[in-house]
Amino acid sequence: MPAVKHMKWWGWGVEGVSFHWEDKPAFPAFVKRAMGIDVASPPAAPMSIEQLGVPAPRVSDEVRGRLTDAVGAANVAYDDLERVVHTYGKSLRDLLRLRAADLPRAPDVVVYPGSEDDVRAVLDLALEADLVIIPFGGGSNIAGSLHPEPDEERTVVSLDLGRMNQVLDLDEDSGLARVQAGVLGPDLEEQLGRRGWTMGHYPDSFTHSTLGGWVATRSSGMQSDKYGDIAKISRGMRVVQPGGTLVVRPLPSTSTGPNTREMVLGSEGRLGIITEVTVQVHRIPENRLITAYLFPSWEAGLAAMQEISTSDAHPSVTRVSDSFETQFSLSTRKASKGFSVSSAVGNGLFKLLERRGWDLDQACLSFIGFEGGRAHVAHEKGIVNGIVKAHGGIGLGKGPAVLYDQKKFDTPYIRDFVLDRGGAADVSETAAPWSKLLPLYTAVMENVRKVYADLGVTGWVMCHLSHSEHSGACLYFTFAFSHDGVDPIGQYDRVKVAVQETFIEQGGTLSHHHAVGTEHSRWLAEDISEQGVVMVQGVIDTVDAGRHLNPGKITQR
Numbered sequence: 001m002p003a004v005k006h007m008k009w010w011g012w013g014v015e016g017v018s019f020h021w022e023d024k025p026a027f028p029a030f031v032k033r034a035m036g037i038d039v040a041s042p043p044a045a046p047m048s049i050e051q052l053g054v055p056a057p058r059v060s061d062e063v064r065g066r067l068t069d070a071v072g073a074a075n076v077a078y079d080d081l082e083r084v085v086h087t088y089g090k091s092l093r094d095l096l097r098l099r100a101a102d103l104p105r106a107p108d109v110v111v112y113p114g115s116e117d118d119v120r121a122v123l124d125l126a127l128e129a130d131l132v133i134i135p136f137g138g139g140s141n142i143a144g145s146l147h148p149e150p151d152e153e154r155t156v157v158s159l160d161l162g163r164m165n166q167v168l169d170l171d172e173d174s175g176l177a178r179v180q181a182g183v184l185g186p187d188l189e190e191q192l193g194r195r196g197w198t199m200g201h202y203p204d205s206f207t208h209s210t211l212g213g214w215v216a217t218r219s220s221g222m223q224s225d226k227y228g229d230i231a232k233i234s235r236g237m238r239v240v241q242p243g244g245t246l247v248v249r250p251l252p253s254t255s256t257g258p259n260t261r262e263m264v265l266g267s268e269g270r271l272g273i274i275t276e277v278t279v280q281v282h283r284i285p286e287n288r289l290i291t292a293y294l295f296p297s298w299e300a301g302l303a304a305m306q307e308i309s310t311s312d313a314h315p316s317v318t319r320v321s322d323s324f325e326t327q328f329s330l331s332t333r334k335a336s337k338g339f340s341v342s343s344a345v346g347n348g349l350f351k352l353l354e355r356r357g358w359d360l361d362q363a364c365l366s367f368i369g370f371e372g373g374r375a376h377v378a379h380e381k382g383i384v385n386g387i388v389k390a391h392g393g394i395g396l397g398k399g400p401a402v403l404y405d406q407k408k409f410d411t412p413y414i415r416d417f418v419l420d421r422g423g424a425a426d427v428s429e430t431a432a433p434w435s436k437l438l439p440l441y442t443a444v445m446e447n448v449r450k451v452y453a454d455l456g457v458t459g460w461v462m463c464h465l466s467h468s469e470h471s472g473a474c475l476y477f478t479f480a481f482s483h484d485g486v487d488p489i490g491q492y493d494r495v496k497v498a499v500q501e502t503f504i505e506q507g508g509t510l511s512h513h514h515a516v517g518t519e520h521s522r523w524l525a526e527d528i529s530e531q532g533v534v535m536v537q538g539v540i541d542t543v544d545a546g547r548h549l550n551p552g553k554i555t556q557r
């Protein structure tokens with residue numbers, strides 16, 4: 001098979017890497033209190049791929065022959081491991097299904113095209129032989145955007161773009177790079193970095209997600225405050241569709257509407273296969289600085305973020321955790337390095353804050369990022385320091401922020417650790433105007449705790465604000481509980497529905513950056529109106545009348 005990197009079939013990240021609590025002294029007590037989990041309890045026995053009972057591939061000899069003709073025998077796979085890796089994304093539901101050997105339908109074949117001509121050949125075959133195509137990037141989505149419909153009778157082809165991973169052209173005058181859609185985050189930044197450029201898109205899933213996947217899910221990276229989300233970064237694209245190839249030229253702006261670029265963003269494979277994207281790139285900044293702050297309350301932190309968003313400072317990152325996420329963050333700090341509960345208490349900071357009247361259980365940790373020339377960074381930091389002070393916050397310096405920056409891509413491994421010990425954890429995020437954020441937050445926290453009480457489970461819910469815009473921001477909730485072992489998916493559904501319904505009731509969107517998929521599609525009409533769904537379905541039906549492209553996602557049809 002081609003040398004395309006994939007994650008573990010049963011969890012997050014690369015084989016052999018996992019979360020360890022032994023060097024984090026506060027973690028055992030925290031996870032016991034939050035979820036009732038004993039870190040010393042033996043983990044669930046690892047499953048073998050044979051235990052999944054993967055359904056046999058349904059592919060005629062003729063289709064096998066023609067797929068080989070289209071991309072070469074070395075780039076077509078029928079084995080169980082390849083097909084399982086390409087069945088699900090990484091949502092909690094996906095992982096629980098795998099652990100329950102719940103695999104009603106897997107792709108019948110995985111195909112690795114090496115060029116846009118290969119993609120065209122596979123799509124033309126799909127139209128002629130009535131096959132289904134599901135484009136695959138890194139498989140990191142958490143919205144149920146990948147799995148075939150359970151009752152799909154046609155042959156399902158997973159089209160993995162992983163061989164198409166090159167920066168094709170860099171227009172340095174315009175700051176535009178033409179890039180193949182299958183490139184993973186680190187490979188993209190490495191190719192741009194060699195020439196002194198960056199795209200600046202760093203989702204927490206950066207290491208295992210692709211440019212095409214980001215566009216197809218309307219992704220947002222942690223530095224979106226400066227670089228914009230993928231909708232802003234992507235200027236041009238090429239999309240192989242049943243009727244022809246959609247070409248969106250990389251213009252800085254246009255009044256030609258309705259906008260086809262906007263239609264492809266978030267289309268989750270339903271409007272064709274994105275083969276190339278022309279993205280906005282920037283010279284690597286002279287300085288990159290992330291600073292930590294501590295606020296006396298969530299309300300103070302939120303008010304400060306709002307003021308920063310409308311100030312003359314334009315930080316690259318704005319993030320404040322509520323007190324619950326702050327406690328979680330402190331529990332995962334290593335004993336010996338930088339800022340930790342013990343070192344903070346030891347150096348008297350917390351005692352000083354208590355003397356000043358702080359309730360430390362309410363303290364909220366914040367990270368603000370700055371990028372640019374030295375004078376520019378100093379100027380912006382000065383503005384932010386003033387705003388933080390005005391809202392009662394204090395600066396903690398670079399120490400804790402350096403640690404945050406180093407471990408941000410490791411945090412996802414914690415979920416597998418928890419899953420192995422009878423726990424369930426997932427996230428839901430939304431965006432809403434500033435005026436609605438606090439009531440929305442309060443309602444979500446109350447409603448999740450009510451569900452935990454109804455279910456009789458020990459659970460935790462925490463939140464941070466990030467991705468600030470002029471008119472509002474994203475609230476990102478993480479929920480975790482120890483399930484009863486009998487019906488974890490049913491229990492997860494109760495919590496997830498409570499969160500999502502509260503988002504809609506309180507004026508938020510169903511997701512700020514995780515897309516619709518199948519996980520959020522039941523709230524689509526409430527989010528974009530019934531007429532909005534009619535328009536979206538109309539575009540899908542026009543482009544793909546035969547439902548050959550990832551059917552069932554976004555609109556459930």
Ligand SMILES: Cc1cc2nc3c(=O)[nH]c(=O)nc-3n(C[C@H](O)[C@H](O)[C@H](O)COP(=O)(O)OP(=O)(O)OC[C@H]3O[C@@H](n4cnc5c(N)ncnc54)[C@H](O)[C@@H]3O)c2cc1C
Nearest residue numbers: 137138139140141203204205210212213216219220269274
């Ligand atoms: C731990 C974790 C952290 C995460 N953090 C973030 C975050 O910070 N920000 C964020 O935005 N998201 C985040 N996500 C969600 C996920 O990483 C994004 O949705 C990402 O954009 C998916 O990219 P992918 O390449 O993995 O796509 P996949 O999961 O492979 O596919 C997602 C969808 O896009 C379609 N697709 C993929 N490639 C193409 C293509 N070339 N043409 C057409 N359709 C295509 C697929 O058919 C599918 O419908 C996170 C997920 C996890 C598990």
